Amino acid sequence: MEFITLGHGSGGKLSHRLISELFLKYFQNEILIKQDDMAIVPGSSMNWAISTDSFVINPIFFPGGNIGKLSVCGTVNDVAMSGGIPLYLTAAFIIEEGFPLAELERIVQSMAETAASAGVKIIAGDTKIVGKGQADGIFINTTGFGLIPEGRNISGRNAQPGDVIIVNGTLGDHGVAVMAERHGLEFSVPIFSDCAPLNEIIALLLENVPRVNVLRDPTRGGLATTLNEIAYQSNVMIELWEEKLPVKDEVFSACEILGLDPLYIANEGKFIAILPEEFADIALATIKNHPLGRDAAIIGKVVDKPKENSNNKVYLKTALGGKRILDMLAGDQLPRIC
Amino acid sequence: MEFITLGHGSGGKLSHRLISELFLKYFQNEILIKQDDMAIVPGSSMNWAISTDSFVINPIFFPGGNIGKLSVCGTVNDVAMSGGIPLYLTAAFIIEEGFPLAELERIVQSMAETAASAGVKIIAGDTKIVGKGQADGIFINTTGFGLIPEGRNISGRNAQPGDVIIVNGTLGDHGVAVMAERHGLEFSVPIFSDCAPLNEIIALLLENVPRVNVLRDPTRGGLATTLNEIAYQSNVMIELWEEKLPVKDEVFSACEILGLDPLYIANEGKFIAILPEEFADIALATIKNHPLGRDAAIIGKVVDKPKENSNNKVYLKTALGGKRILDMLAGDQLPRIC
Numbered sequence: 001m002e003f004i005t006l007g008h009g010s011g012g013k014l015s016h017r018l019i020s021e022l023f024l025k026y027f028q029n030e031i032l033i034k035q036d037d038m039a040i041v042p043g044s045s046m047n048w049a050i051s052t053d054s055f056v057i058n059p060i061f062f063p064g065g066n067i068g069k070l071s072v073c074g075t076v077n078d079v080a081m082s083g084g085i086p087l088y089l090t091a092a093f094i095i096e097e098g099f100p101l102a103e104l105e106r107i108v109q110s111m112a113e114t115a116a117s118a119g120v121k122i123i124a125g126d127t128k129i130v131g132k133g134q135a136d137g138i139f140i141n142t143t144g145f146g147l148i149p150e151g152r153n154i155s156g157r158n159a160q161p162g163d164v165i166i167v168n169g170t171l172g173d174h175g176v177a178v179m180a181e182r183h184g185l186e187f188s189v190p191i192f193s194d195c196a197p198l199n200e201i202i203a204l205l206l207e208n209v210p211r212v213n214v215l216r217d218p219t220r221g222g223l224a225t226t227l228n229e230i231a232y233q234s235n236v237m238i239e240l241w242e243e244k245l246p247v248k249d250e251v252f253s254a255c256e257i258l259g260l261d262p263l264y265i266a267n268e269g270k271f272i273a274i275l276p277e278e279f280a281d282i283a284l285a286t287i288k289n290h291p292l293g294r295d296a297a298i299i300g301k302v303v304d305k306p307k308e309n310s311n312n313k314v315y316l317k318t319a320l321g322g323k324r325i326l327d328m329l330a331g332d333q334l335p336r337i338c
Numbered sequence: 339m340e341f342i343t344l345g346h347g348s349g350g351k352l353s354h355r356l357i358s359e360l361f362l363k364y365f366q367n368e369i370l371i372k373q374d375d376m377a378i379v380p381g382s383s384m385n386w387a388i389s390t391d392s393f394v395i396n397p398i399f400f401p402g403g404n405i406g407k408l409s410v411c412g413t414v415n416d417v418a419m420s421g422g423i424p425l426y427l428t429a430a431f432i433i434e435e436g437f438p439l440a441e442l443e444r445i446v447q448s449m450a451e452t453a454a455s456a457g458v459k460i461i462a463g464d465t466k467i468v469g470k471g472q473a474d475g476i477f478i479n480t481t482g483f484g485l486i487p488e489g490r491n492i493s494g495r496n497a498q499p500g501d502v503i504i505v506n507g508t509l510g511d512h513g514v515a516v517m518a519e520r521h522g523l524e525f526s527v528p529i530f531s532d533c534a535p536l537n538e539i540i541a542l543l544l545e546n547v548p549r550v551n552v553l554r555d556p557t558r559g560g561l562a563t564t565l566n567e568i569a570y571q572s573n574v575m576i577e578l579w580e581e582k583l584p585v586k587d588e589v590f591s592a593c594e595i596l597g598l599d600p601l602y603i604a605n606e607g608k609f610i611a612i613l614p615e616e617f618a619d620i621a622l623a624t625i626k627n628h629p630l631g632r633d634a635a636i637i638g639k640v641v642d643k644p645k646e647n648s649n650n651k652v653y654l655k656t657a658l659g660g661k662r663i664l665d666m667l668a669g670d671q672l673p674r675i676c
Contacts, residue, residue: 009674011558011604012667016567035571036494037416037554038389040486044381051376052428052481056466078375090390092479094432126479128394130674134474141430141464143390143481148378156374216375220349229354233373266349329350336347336468 002101009095009129022105023125026112027091031123039123041088044147049084051075052143058336060107060137062181064174064193065268067140068107072114073197073268074219074338075144080199081215081271083154083206084146089115092126092141099137107138118197120144146199152206158213159234163302164280166273168201168287169194169295170246171223175265175334176254185258189250194269201290205273208286214274219338222264224314224326226272231306231313238314240300240326263316264329266337274302340439347433347467360443361463364450365429369461377461379426382485387422389413390481396674398445398475400519402512402531403606405478406445410452411535411606412557412676413482418537419553419609421492421544422484427453430464430479437476445476456535458482484537490544496551497572501640502618504611506539506625507532507633508584509561513603513672514592523595527588532607539628543611546624552612557676560602562652562664564610569644569651576652578638578664601654602667604675612640 007014024032031039053074060067072089079086091111095104115122174193180186198217206212214234218226223245227238247255247262255262269292275283280298287293306313314326345352362370369377391412398405410427417424429449433442453460512531518524536555544550552572556564561583565576585593585600593600607630613621618636625631644651654662 006673007669009558010667010669012563012602012669013665014669015559016666034493034495036420038387038420038422038482040420041386041388043383043385043485045383046381048379048381049376050379050426050428050462050483052430052462052479053464054430054432054466054479056432056468056472058472082374082376082378084376088388090388090481092390092392092481094392094394094477124388124390126391128392128477128674128676130394130474130477133471134394134396134674135477136468136472139432139466139473139477141390141392141479141481143428143430143479144376145388147381155372157372220347221353225350264350327351328354329348331345331348331350331352335344336466336472 004095004097004099004101004129006097006129009127018127022108026108027122029121031121046147046149049079049082049146049148051078054139054141055338056139056336057338058136059181062193063177063190065195066107066110067138068110069114070195070268070338071140071142072111073195075142076118076120076197076199077217079144079146080202081217082148083152084148086118086120086144086146086199088123088145089120090124090143091122094128094130094135094139096135096137097129097132114197118199154212154215156214156216156230156233159230159236159274159302160213161236161302161304162277163213163274164277164298165300166283166287166296167299168271168293170248171267172247172251172255172262172265174268175337176251178337179258179334187250187254191250191254194267196269196292198271201292204290205283205286209275209279209283211279212273212275215271217271219266219268221329222266224263225329227314228328235305237303237306238300239303240316242316242318244297244299246295246297263326342433342435342437342439342467344435344467347465356465360446364446365460367459369459384485384487387417387420387484387486389416392477392479393676394477394674395676396474397519400531401515401528403533404445404448405476406448407452408533408606408676409478409480410449411533413480414456414458414535414537415555417482417484418540419555420486421490422486424456424458424482424484424537426461426483427458428462428481429460432466432468432473432477434473434475435467435470452535456537492550492553494552494554494568494571497568497574497612497640498551499574499640499642500615501551501612502615502636503638504621504625505635505637506609506631508586509605510585510589510593510600510603512606513675514589516675517596517672525588525592529588529592532605534607534630536609539625539630542628543621543624547613547617547621549617550611550613553609555609557604557606559667560604562601563667565652566666573643575641575644576638577641578654580654580656582635582637584633584635601664
């Protein structure tokens with residue numbers, strides 16, 4: 001069995017072997033193959049959407065994915081949430097000395113497969129090796145680029161009172177799957193991360209629906225934190241309907257055992273769309289028609305401008321008719337979830 | 339004294355405070371301020387040069403710079419080596435729990451100053467916190483974007499027999515400064531890293547010189563490894579002249595003590611330019627006229643196509659008239675140098 005050594009990060013012979021025998025083998029495309037210190041991407045009159053994310057998830061392999069798949073999905077999804085069409089990714093690895101090469105290959109292979117399925121090319125990369133104990137296995141940064149077709153204006157600042165809020169499926173799957181794997185928990189019904197690239201389903205939505213005001217993926221901090229961000233950016237209040245929130249029974253049970261709240265747990269294959277009520281039906285039908293949207297639901301609405309200086313911008317209408325304020329996540333219930 | 343906690347990576351309240359009170363304070367610009375999950379950059383008919391790098395240098399503060407300054411210079415320089423004009427950077431931080439906030443602020447401030455001096459904007463970011471012992475202080479990834487003016491064709495594949503090789507100053511300063519700091523060595527003449535953004539001096543060179551075939555910054559692996567890469571890409575041989583290589587006396591002495599070879603040590607404010615001999619004088623004069631080029635020298639030339647299957651593509655003509663083959667770096671003489 002082969003392991004990563006400090007020499008793999010030297011910039012010399014071992015680095016070149018790692019690039020040609022592993023990264024180029026899986027990531028090969030006409031831009032990356034040039035092997036200059038930078039990639040060259042053709043110009044376009046359209047605007048670019050650019051997003052960067054580092055992935056430090058623990059454990060690196062989990063039910064439904066691994067750090068490689070996640071590193072592609074996470075950044076593809078951030079770009080897609082601007083209405084941009086993701087085209088390119090860079091990938092930068094920080095690897096701990098002694099990391100098994102076979103595991104690195106599984107991760108790289110998974111990145112290549114996910115990138116291919118999302119239609120994006122990995123065009124530039126970097127590898128740094130740090131000593132034993134100076135990192136926890138492997139960290140991956142991806143930075144993504146997508147072109148935004150003219151006329152699209154999707155932003156967290158655009159939510160309007162009266163808009164409906166749609167989510168494309170069940171909440172909390174990713175966070176609970178990772179926590180269960182981390183702590184060696186087994187459930188009678190296994191729970192899988194929802195980790196998936198959302199650019200295809202988003203493209204269909206934007207094709208079929210004349211106006212979408214906000215798109216965002218509720219990752220770290222979960223749905224509640226994401227909606228708080230949007231409520232602040234748009235200066236509106238948001239009402240969620242508890243009985244409409246899609247949560248799998250097994251995730252709900254696991255959350256009760258683990259003391260977690262599905263509204264604050266990271267998702268990696270979910271988005272919320274905020275759009276005018278008149279387009280709610282066509283939007284929901286379009287989303288439900290895609291494999292990643294079967295459990296989609298309208299889960300609430302944008303209700304009003306908040307009272308001046310109020311910090312309470314998002315609330316849940318409970319099944320019993322009560323109201324529960326949903327603040328941003330305070331502290332961290334699940335470190336290293338992405 | 340305040341320290342980074344896992345909560346700063348939650349995506350919730352503490353993350354938002356860190357962004358608004360630290361990152362936005364220093365990095366503020368019209369793109370970053372929108373605070374969506376992605377940055378939007380205007381389209382252009384010109385091609386983009388894109389480069390990504392993670393920085394894991396140890397120690398994070400060293401004579402002449404710190405990991406923040408380095409993370410801006412390194413990526414700005416990679417973009418500039420394509421003939422591109424660096425415009426934007428993303429910045430992604432992986433920080434160990436317990437890291438002092440005051441040190442993070444020094445690093446962020448230094449990034450902001452260096453970005454301003456290089457004329458680039460930091461347009462998107464990410465922060466991940468890992469537990470104590472799961473990273474070594476702080477790692478920073480930057481990804482850079484620059485526009486390439488029409489007609490520029492600069493690449494490691496373009497070196498031509500007869501071309502001269504110019505370097506803009508002394509070799510090995512960065513690597514030796516970092517090693518000295520790491521091991522607590524003191525020299526009678528202090529040694530400083532050459533860490534600097536090279537885009538301005540490169541812009542002047544490309545303005546004044548009608549044809550530049552190759553530009554590259556000899557970072558990890560040093561001058562010898564960089565020239566080997568170019569010799570392979572261009573399928574040429576390269577001859578270096580030992581007596582012309584600029585090395586500071588104090589760096590030379592330190593290398594003798596530490597058992598290092600200045601030709602294999604990382605530089606962070608140096609570039610080599612390979613260009614037709616007819617433009618050697620104007621190129622050298624232009625470089626020497628800039629503060630970052632005072633010690634510039636013509637250090638060798640591209641000599642010929644290599645013999646078939648020969649691995650020896652770069653050699654040094656010694657002061658005594660001998661020939662020494664300069665292979666790529668094997669193993670790693672200086673881990674975590676950038």
